[in-house]
Amino acid sequence: MVSVTYELRFGDKDGEIVEVADKNSPLTFPYGSGLLLPAFENALSDKNVGDMFEISMTPETGYGEINNQMIVSMPISTFIIDGKIDDDMVKVGNTLPMMANDGNMIPGKVIAIENEQVIMDFNHPLAGKNLFFIGEVIEVRDATEEELNHSCGDDDCCGDESCGGCGK
Secondary structure, three states: OOOEEEEEEEOOOOOEEEEEOOOOOEEEEOOOOOOHHHHHHHHOOOOOOOOOOOEEEOOOOOOOOOOHHHEEEEHHHHHOOOEEEEOOOOOOOEEEEEEEOOOOEEEEEEEEEEEEEEEEEEEOOOOOOEEEEEEHHHHHHHHHHHHOOOOOOOOOOOOOHHOOOOOO
16 A cells, blocks of 8 residues: 655646645555556656655546547436426536446536537546646555455445545
8 A cells, every 4th residue: 555645736847736635635545456547656666655756647648638529418408306407506617426328427527508408528627638746655555454355346435535436
């Protein structure tokens, strides 16, 4: 198990801060499990506790380019609940949990509402972006038996990002 603190910025070390994991809420993950971006894990391969790291990622090594097929138009009627549309919920900029064809939940960002259609973007929020991480390795330890036996495919997944989306 590896714990790191970091700042994630758009572009480079001077870019806008997107996310911070500090010592009070570090990112802890089972190294080598494939839960994180390969470029992130690879950059940590020779690091020890106390080592600093900087990682630059292009869309290709990060979350991919914007896929226009992941931007879809949905009838506004899809969002009717109890006979009406919640205008506070269905508005440009909001991210809504939607059900994918396979039954899994997938977040979609409302990017436009026009002509009785809601245009939603299901790309990862960081798709198409150059990313820059700067951080420190704060812990490296053996995984517990429970951590080793846990699968993020479990039906009772809690959604906690600290283990790559499952929290167990």
